[in-house]
Amino acid sequence: MTDRDRLGTVSAFFRERPRLRTLAIAGPPSAILVVFFALPLVAMLVVSFQTGQIGGAWTLENYLGFIGSETYLTVVWRTLLLSAQVTAIVAAIGYALAYSIVRFSRRTTLLLLLVILPFWTSYIIRMYAWINILQSGGVLDSILGLVGLPAVGLLYTETAVRIGFTYVWLPLAVLPFYASLSSLDPDLIEASKDLGAGPIRTFVSVTLPLTATGVITGLVLVFIPTFGSFITPRLLGGTNNIMIGMVIENQFKSAFNWPFGAAIGMVITAVVVVLLVLATRFGGDLLGGGGEPS
Amino acid sequence: MNGRRTIAGAIERFVHAHAARLAGVVTIAVLAFLWLPIGVLVFMSFADGGVLSFPPDQLTLRWYRVFLENEAARGAIVTTLTISVPSTILTVTLATMTAYAVDRYGFRGRGILQLLSTLPIVVPLVVTGVALVLFVDGTLGLPDYLSVVLAHVIRTIPFATLVILPTFVRFDRRLEEASKDLGADELATFRQVTLPNVFPGVVAGGLLAFTLSFNEFVYTYFVKGSGDPTLPVYIWNQIRYNVTPEVNVISVVFLVVAVTLVLVAVSLTRVELLTER
Amino acid sequence: MSLLRVRGLTKRFGDLLAVDDVDFDVADGEFVSILGPSGSGKSTVLRMVAGFETPTDGEIGLNGEPVVGTPPFERDVNMVFQDLALFPHLTVAENIGYGLKQAGVPADERRDRAERMLEMVRLDGYDDRMPDELSGGEQQRVALARALVNEPALVLFDEPLSSLDRKLRQHMQSELQRLQAETETTFLYVTHDQEVALAVSDRLVVLDDGAIQQIGTVEALYEDPQSRFVADFIGDVNSIPARITDATDDTVIVDVGSGRVSIPRSVADNVAIDTSVDVCVRPFRIRVGPADDTGAEQSETDEPTADGGDRDRATDAGIGERFTTTGTVQSRSYQGSDSLYEIATDEWGRLTAEVRSNAYEPGERVAVAWDASDVHVFARSADGHTGSRGDDA
Numbered sequence: 016m017t018d019r020d021r022l023g024t025v026s027a028f029f030r031e032r033p034r035l036r037t038l039a040i041a042g043p044p045s046a047i048l049v050v051f052f053a054l055p056l057v058a059m060l061v062v063s064f065q066t067g068q069i070g071g072a073w074t075l076e077n078y079l080g081f082i083g084s085e086t087y088l089t090v091v092w093r094t095l096l097l098s099a100q101v102t103a104i105v106a107a108i109g110y111a112l113a114y115s116i117v118r119f120s121r122r123t124t125l126l127l128l129l130v131i132l133p134f135w136t137s138y139i140i141r142m143y144a145w146i147n148i149l150q151s152g153g154v155l156d157s158i159l160g161l162v163g164l165p166a167v168g169l170l171y172t173e174t175a176v177r178i179g180f181t182y183v184w185l186p187l188a189v190l191p192f193y194a195s196l197s198s199l200d201p202d203l204i205e206a207s208k209d210l211g212a213g214p215i216r217t218f219v220s221v222t223l224p225l226t227a228t229g230v231i232t233g234l235v236l237v238f239i240p241t242f243g244s245f246i247t248p249r250l251l252g253g254t255n256n257i258m259i260g261m262v263i264e265n266q267f268k269s270a271f272n273w274p275f276g277a278a279i280g281m282v283i284t285a286v287v288v289v290l291l292v293l294a295t296r297f298g299g300d301l302l303g304g305g306g307e308p309s
Numbered sequence: 310m311n312g313r314r315t316i317a318g319a320i321e322r323f324v325h326a327h328a329a330r331l332a333g334v335v336t337i338a339v340l341a342f343l344w345l346p347i348g349v350l351v352f353m354s355f356a357d358g359g360v361l362s363f364p365p366d367q368l369t370l371r372w373y374r375v376f377l378e379n380e381a382a383r384g385a386i387v388t389t390l391t392i393s394v395p396s397t398i399l400t401v402t403l404a405t406m407t408a409y410a411v412d413r414y415g416f417r418g419r420g421i422l423q424l425l426s427t428l429p430i431v432v433p434l435v436v437t438g439v440a441l442v443l444f445v446d447g448t449l450g451l452p453d454y455l456s457v458v459l460a461h462v463i464r465t466i467p468f469a470t471l472v473i474l475p476t477f478v479r480f481d482r483r484l485e486e487a488s489k490d491l492g493a494d495e496l497a498t499f500r501q502v503t504l505p506n507v508f509p510g511v512v513a514g515g516l517l518a519f520t521l522s523f524n525e526f527v528y529t530y531f532v533k534g535s536g537d538p539t540l541p542v543y544i545w546n547q548i549r550y551n552v553t554p555e556v557n558v559i560s561v562v563f564l565v566v567a568v569t570l571v572l573v574a575v576s577l578t579r580v581e582l583l584t585e586r
Numbered sequence: 587m588s589l590l591r592v593r594g595l596t597k598r599f600g601d602l603l604a605v606d607d608v609d610f611d612v613a614d615g616e617f618v619s620i621l622g623p624s625g626s627g628k629s630t631v632l633r634m635v636a637g638f639e640t641p642t643d644g645e646i647g648l649n650g651e652p653v654v655g656t657p658p659f660e661r662d663v664n665m666v667f668q669d670l671a672l673f674p675h676l677t678v679a680e681n682i683g684y685g686l687k688q689a690g691v692p693a694d695e696r697r698d699r700a701e702r703m704l705e706m707v708r709l710d711g712y713d714d715r716m717p718d719e720l721s722g723g724e725q726q727r728v729a730l731a732r733a734l735v736n737e738p739a740l741v742l743f744d745e746p747l748s749s750l751d752r753k754l755r756q757h758m759q760s761e762l763q764r765l766q767a768e769t770e771t772t773f774l775y776v777t778h779d780q781e782v783a784l785a786v787s788d789r790l791v792v793l794d795d796g797a798i799q800q801i802g803t804v805e806a807l808y809e810d811p812q813s814r815f816v817a818d819f820i821g822d823v824n825s826i827p828a829r830i831t832d833a834t835d836d837t838v839i840v841d842v843g844s845g846r847v848s849i850p851r852s853v854a855d856n857v858a859i860d861t862s863v864d865v866c867v868r869p870f871r872i873r874v875g876p877a878d879d880t881g882a883e884q885s886e887t888d889e890p891t892a893d894g895g896d897r898d899r900a901t902d903a904g905i906g907e908r909f910t911t912t913g914t915v916q917s918r919s920y921q922g923s924d925s926l927y928e929i930a931t932d933e934w935g936r937l938t939a940e941v942r943s944n945a946y947e948p949g950e951r952v953a954v955a956w957d958a959s960d961v962h963v964f965a966r967s968a969d970g971h972t973g974s975r976g977d978d979a
Contacts (some may be wrong), residue, residue, distance in 0.1 A: 018472055019497075023409035026494040041422060044403040048425040048466070050461050055440035056432075062443050069447045112339045115332035119381070126336065128575065135517075135567045136525035139544050140560040144346035146508050146548070147353060147557075154349055185343065205638055208658045208670035210736070211688030213321025214328060220684075224675050242431025246526070250548065260435045267531060277443060280436045285435065316658075325657045 025085040031129035056284075077278035087262065091282070095256045097173070101180040105188050105237045108181070110230065113192035114222075118201075127193065134186035141183055142250045149175050150252070171253035179247040184240070188233040195229020196222075231298040239287050259283060347564065354557035373556055376558040385543035392454075392529075392539060393522040396461035400522075401515040403462070403489035404469035405507075412477040430467045436530035437463070446532060460528035465518035472517060476510025509577040518569050587650060589614045589772050590635065590740055595644035597630050597796075604630045608644070612740070612774055617766055619775040619783040621819070622793035626775045630743050631793070635774065636665045649739055659688070664733035665742040669749075670725050672717040677711035678728050679703070683737040703731040706765065709959040723754050727761070734769055743775040747782060759785045782818055784808075792816050812965040814864050823866045826909075826934045827966075833859050838963070840865060841907060844933045846905045847958050854963035862966040867909070871960040872939035874927060877912050877951040910955040913937070915948050929954060 029036040063078070065071040081087050111280035116126050133141065148154040149170040156166035167174045198221065207217040221231070252258075259279065266276030324331070340484070357367035376382055407426050411419060427438060441463070445456045480503065488498040505513075526541040538546065540559070547556050588611035597605040605627040612618045620628045633639045635646060636659030646653050653661055664685065673681050679807050682703055683696040691699070697713075704712055707727040717725060726746060733741050747755045763968055777783050783790055784804050792799040792807065792815075800812045804820075811817035814825065831846060832839035838854040839846050840863065849865075857863055913931035927939045927946060931954060939954065946952055 022496050023494055026496045036429065037410065037414050037416050040406050041416060041418065043412065044407040044410075044426065044466075045418060045422050047403060047459070047462065048422070051441070051445065052425065052429060052437070052463050055437070055444035057442035058448055059436070060438040062447075068366065069443065108339060111335050112327050115335045119329050119332035120336065126340075128572075129340055130343065132568055132571060133347060135520050135524070135542070135571045136564050137541050137560075137567075138349075139526055139541050139548070140350070140524075140563055141346070143544070143548055143556060143560060144350045147349055148346060182342070182346065185339070187436060200669070200671065202667050202669055202671035203673060204666055205658070206665070206673070207684070208325075209636060209663075209665045210637075210657050210685035210732070212684075213318070213657070213659050215321055215323045216688065221673060239431055243435045245435055260433065263435050263439060266444065273443065273447070276439060283433060284436050287431075291431070321659065322657060325659075 059277045059280055062274050063281050065274045068164060068271075068273060077275045078282070080275070081278055081282060087259075087279075090257050090262060091259050092137050092203060092284075094242060094260075094287075097176070097258065098238050099179055101184070101241050102234055102238045104177070105181050105184050106230070107232055109185055109188035109233060110192050112185075113189050113196050117196040117199075127189075130186050130189050132186075138183060138246060139250075142247060144177060145175070145179050145182065145251060146170065149178070172252065173252065176248050176252040176256050179251040180241050180244070183247065184237045188237050191229045191232035191236065192226070193229075195226035195232075199225055227298065231294050234298070235291060235294055238290065242287065243283055243297065321533035350557055350560045350564070353554065354561045356554055372554045372558045376555050376562070379555065382540075382543065382555070382559065384537055385540045388537040389523055389539040389541075391527075392457050392461060393519055396458045396465065396522050397515055397519040399458070400465045400469050400518045401473075401511060404466055404473050404514055404518075405465075405511055407470050408474040408477045411474065426470045427467045429463055434527040435509050435531075438528045441528060442531045456532045457529055457539075457544045460532045461522045461525055464525055464528055466509070468521055469518045472514040473507070473510050476507045480506055513574040513577045516570045516577075520570045520574075524563070524567065588612060589616075589649060590774065591645070591647035592631075592635070593645045593647075595631065595634060595646065596642050597634060597639060604796050605634070605641075608796075608798055610791050610798065610801055612772060614772055615770055615900060617763070617773045617775065617786055617788045618791060619777060619787040619789075620791045620793060621777060621780060621783045622799075622817070623778055625795075626778075626793040627796035628778075628793050629863070630796075632665075632744055632774065632776045635740070636663055636742055637661050640809060645907075646876065651697065662739040664738040664740075665743060666729050666733050666746045668727040668744045668746060670746065672725055672728060672732075674717055676717075677713065678709070678715050678717065678720075681717065681728060682732045682735050682805060684732065686828055689736070692776060699735055700731075703735040706734075706768065707731045707761070722750060723758065725789070726750070726758055730762075730765065734765065734771065737769070740772050743777075745775065745777050745779075748777070748779065755782070756785075770836045784820070790820075792917045811962060814866060817866050817962055817964070822869055822938065823962075824869065824872070824937045826865045826867075828863050828865045828963075830857055830859050830861050833857075840963070842909065842934070844911070847909055848905045848907055849958045849961060849963060853959065853961055857963055857965050864966060865909075866962045866964065866966045867956050867960055868937045869926065869940040870924070871970055872941075874929070874941050874943070874946060874952060875940050875953045875955075877953045890921070908955050909961070910953065912951060912953050915946050915950045915952060917948055918944070918946065920944060927952075933951045957970065 029039070044298070062069055064073050066074045066076065102115075105196060113129070116123055116130075120126050122190065146153075150156075150170075151166065151168035151170065153170070172231075203221055203225070204217055207221045212220060219265055243260045244258060245264045247262075248256050248258040248261055261285075263276050263279050263283070266272050266279065322374045352373060355370065357369045357371065404426075407422060410416070411423055438460075441456070441460050445451050445459065446453075451459075484502050484506065485498050488502045489495075493501060524541060525539070526545065529539050529542055530545070533542070540563070544556055544559060547553065590612040591618050592608060592610050595605055595608040596603075608627075608631060610618075618629060622628045630639060633968045634641050634654075637653070637656060641654055644654075648662065673684065676684070679697065679700045682700040683691075686699060688694045701713065704710055707730060709724060709727055709731070712720075712724070712728075717728065720728065729746065747758055750758060759762065759782060762773070765771075775783070775787065787804060789803055790807055791801050799819075800807055800816045802810075807816060807820045811820065814823070814836060817823045820826075827840060828840040828842045830838060831841045832889065834851075836851050837848045838851060838857065839848055840854075854863075911933050913929040916928040916930050916936070918928075919926040921940075924940050924942055925944045927941065929937050929952065931937055937954065
């Protein structure tokens with residue numbers, strides 16, 4: 016039998032068994048995703064009810080201890096607040112940029128590339144750049160000194176953390192904003208102006224409602240990773256700016272109380288899921304009705 | 310429709326007249342914000358006096374030489390490659406299978422497969438990282454190397470799928486029909502007609518997956534116990550405990566590699582990356 | 587004083603001169619169409635009147651006020667867009683009421699006026715539907731209602747009917763005329779389709795290459811075109827190259843290669859002796875008859891002739907008052923009431939004739955004739971591009 020014949024019989028074999036064929040193609044990726052993504056999350060749920068280490072006695076202590084602790088709840092609250100602030104800043108800047116590129120630029124692809132490229136460099140490296148800039152006597156302080164202004168030594172402040180997050184997520188947020196805006200028929204904006212609405216009224220009445228889906232996507236894409244982040248607050252915020260992600264990391268790398276860390280992780284996931292559901296269900300209406308085609 | 314002599318009217322008229330200029334300012338300002346820090350890194354990699362003195366007294370290639378001679382750094386690069394290359398191959402294969410299945414077949418788990426393949430982007434990295442350690446390391450007890458490779462696969466599959474799926478969707482099925490009409494069976498058609506046509510998208514997905522994997526920190530940080538660190542973990546350690554200008558050099562090297570790979574990926578798909586018009 | 591007054595309107599895009607020194611007026615209550623081929627600049631003119639482009643030069647006056655520099659949201663002008671541009675996230679009633687809302691009209695009044703407008707365009711009860719639920723024709727009418735409800739001084743149309751099928755388009759044409767009469771609004775309509783323009787307009791402005799070719803009523807442009815372009819663009823025309831050999835006060839003699847013909851001055855003014863010209867004739871003016879076996883042409887006409895005498899080209903040295911030749915039928919197209927014949931003539935290339943009779947078959951030899959008084963003569967400019975009859979440029 017030649018190779019061709021062998022392959023031919025393979026084709027015939029699967030042709031007669033469409034379900035087996037689907038299984039052969041969709042099966043492996045599904046299996047990997049289930050075993051190495053879904054199941055681990057389930058495992059985390061299970062471990063969160065154990066005491067001290069994997070396989071310990073069943074308990075609710077991890078959750079109770081966490082929810083009952085004012086310290087930890089404060090950390091969660093502050094994390095929520097900071098994430099919300101960062102999301103708002105990134106959304107505003109990102110949308111403005113996407114709008115400028117879609118409506119006013121001629122070299123759109125080049126500009127988009129320039130925006131996206133930084134995203135494909137290492138997160139750590141991008142943080143390191145800002146350490147260079149924000150540290151006492153670093154680039155920012157040196158430049159301020161040159162123009163006669165006092166040094167600010169922004170490193171290890173909450174502002175530094177905010178700058179870091181904005182820097183990291185801005186390119187990512189621009190993508191859904193751009194996608195949404197570029198599918199908007201420009202004639203609609205002209206029609207609105209023709210009917211008497213100035214550019215600002217047009218933006219509120221036409222552009223924003225019709226790009227609502229993109230806006231929501233962008234907000235979600237920024238808020239969720241910010242909420243769980245530990246690298247940026249550790250590198251740029253030092254010990255004064257604790258975010259909940261740092262607490263989890265700490266439990267796994269230093270304190271070695273894995274079940275407790277798992278419980279916190281589950282709490283975070285719950286918060287994220289709730290916010291996601293709220294956003295997708297009500298966000299569109301808040302922005303004026305997402306009548307966006309597809 | 311009649312001339313409005315109000316403040317609102319004046320603002321609208323102002324914006325209308327200067328819209329293009331405002332857009333230009335926004336674009337330049339944001340791009341500067343995004344690229345100046347990178348410029349600083351590149352600049353500082355040539356700095357003689359070390360990280361703390363800006364502006365540097367002298368410029369030098371010294372740190373590049375140090376980097377090239379640094380065994381630990383070189384070891385980290387090798388480690389990263391031994392993880393990223395296999396994981397990328399695996400990711401691309403799985404993503405292509407996912408894209409094919411989702412595009413062509415209707416089956417009961419289709420929605421779930423789609424959901425699962427994009428979810429890793431949404432779940433906070435720290436949560437998934439922790440979960441992976443618990444299950445893959447703690448419960449399954451797989452060797453470190455395998456755990457890390459699989460972690461990278463999970464991390465990169467959503468992005469690869471996001472790029473490869475549209476390529477399949479856009480592919481004209483009539484080409485396959487013509488091929489079968491001319492006598493080629495399913496496998497032969499796939500090999501000779503489908504694959505060559507979706508190949509650019511597949512390669513682009515692969516390049517993006519590789520770039521992500523090469524830069525991947527969080528999962529690796531959790532899953533990899535001890536032993537040789539990958540480059541991002543190595544940098545993390547350097548930054549936390551022992552800052553040298555050498556880190557700047559590594560950053561620049563990273564940047565060049567990442568930028569090149571992304572540019573190649575982009576030119577292959579004619580920039581229809583994640584933003585379909 | 588006219589409602590819209592355009593003077594010296596010019597628009598340059600870099601090196602490209604899209605609109606070249608355009609002048610025209612639109613009177614209150616008129617339905618004027620700007621007609622021209624693609625790239626003629628007609629859309630650019632419209633967009634400048636609407637306020638979406640700024641002229642490089644020239645003035646635009648609306649009701650006596652200059653409007654260049656006024657943004658579109660402050661002009662008393664509304665436009666119906668080519669792709670209609672209905673807001674997909676608003677209902678039909680909200681779409682129609684949009685302009686009223688911007689003008690500060692309260693909600694109840696908006697609703698009433700929108701309802702009345704929907705009745706007028708025969709879409710009663712459509713208030714709460716969404717644009718994507720409507721058919722093409724219904725969407726057209728909503729777009730129209732949205733513009734008309736604001737009672738603007740001028741309504742602009744950017745080829746809105748081009749995407750409709752023929753029957754629907756004809757229906758919409760008469761709807762447009764009805765609505766214009768009922769609302770007493772002034773319409774400025776831009777199109778490349780002469781059928782539409784001829785059907786609905788009071789006057790036409792014909793543009794080519796950014797410049798005005800001719801302005802006038804439909805009859806004037808059809809009966810008395812000033813250039814070969816207009817003659818060809820409005821209706822169809824056959825064209826024969828010729829040379830002026832002689833000219834008197836009443837007549838002009840042209841040499842058409844196979845002989846000379848005397849043409850009344852009235853259809854050939856301002857052409858000079860010894861110049862190259864195009865002699866143009868409309869297809870329906872051409873008569874077709876059977877060719878004689880002996881080769882002598884015969885006229886089939888029963889119509890009374892101008893001078894009743896022997897008008898055959900029998901006198902060789904003489905100058906006739908008809909154009910005659912023979913040819914072979916290439917194709918026949920049955921149009922219902924008439925038939926269109928493509929005839930390859932022996933002397934003058936291909937001609938198209940429109941006749942009542944369906945009798946002639948492809949391949950048949952026929953005789954072809956038309957009167958000299960039925961032609962239009964246009965000068966040719968030096969580069970071969972046919973200019974206008976009254977050569978001022």
